[in-house]
Amino acid sequence: MDSQLKIGFIGAGNMAFGIAKGILSGNVLPANVKVSAPSSRNLGRFQELGIAVTHSNIEVVCGSDVVFVAVKPHLVPLVLKEVTQHVTDRHMIVSVAAGVTLATLEELLPENSVAIRLMPNLPCLVQEGALLFARGSHAKQEDSALLRSLLHRCGLVEEGPEAWIDIHTGLSGSGVAFGAGRLLRDSGKHPAQLRSEVCTPGGTTIYGLHTLEQGGVRASTMSAVESATERARELGRKSTAGSRK
Known part of the structure; x- marks a missing residue:
């Protein structure tokens, strides 16, 4: 991997932070990373890592080779329409x-753009994540190799068909909130705080946790994964509808 590769993040939430920490533990220098967010609320922790921050998504795209779009699903169409040119x-x-x-990504981006869909999870923060990605129609094998080399310090990185992504979201993306031992041990945070960090309002994990609250643990755990998976699919349908407005 080129040590001068420029990496950008649009969005400064927990997933972006976990991936950024993993990338920096590899061969990428903080000076080659930039993060954008509309407010300064989450940017301070990136600055503590030596990463430059901005409020301009366009600035991130223009200065980067690899751009991680780490915003909430309903904002993806708005963000990509802003930066597509x-x-x-x-x-x-x-x-x-x-x-x-x-x-949806390829519809919003210029023709022949290299798009990849990635689902990480919160244990990326302690380099114990489980990350699954799927390539778009214009992404090549060398693109997969580059992404693997960037993310290998975040945890286990695997490529698979896109059909697996929503299941992975429900099982490994949301699933860590249903029992994350090392993250709890190493972070020193209260379990309720970790739960709130992985639960996006209206997202997949909160749907799964709601199911757990309704019944016995074993049956509810299975139902929770199913519920979170279906919510991931539902969010995808909503983002597709939003991209056509």
């Missing part, structure tokens, strides 16, 4: 938004 054939666009399909 600045996306070139040198860019790799990696979406970590639950439910947003590769077809």
Whole structure:
């Protein structure tokens, strides 16, 4: 991997932070990373890592080779429409938004853009994540190799068909909230705080946890994964509808 590769993040939430920490523990220098968010609320922790921050998504795209789109699913169409004219054939666009399909990403991006759909999980924060990605129609094997080399310090990284992504979201993306031992041990945080960090309002995990609250643990755990998976699919349908407005 080129040590001068420029990495950008649009969105400064927990997933972006976990991935950024993993990337920096590899061969990427903080000076080659930039993060954008509309407010400064979450940017301070990136600055503590030596990462430059901005409020401009366009600035991130123009200064990056690989761009992680780490915003909530309903914001993906708005963000990509904002930056699309600045996306070139040198860019790799990696979406970590639950439910947003590769077809939607490719519809919103310029023709022949390299798009990848990635589902990480919160244990990336302690380099014990489980990350699954699927390539878009214009992404090549070398793009997969590059993404693997970037993310290998985040945890286990695997490629698979897009059909697996929503299931992975329900099982490994949301599933860590249903029992995350090392993260609890190493972070020093109260379990309720960790739960709130992995639960996006209206997202997949909160749907699964609601199911757990309704019954016995074993049956509810299975139902929770099913509920979170279906919510991921539902978010994808909503983002697709939003992209056509």
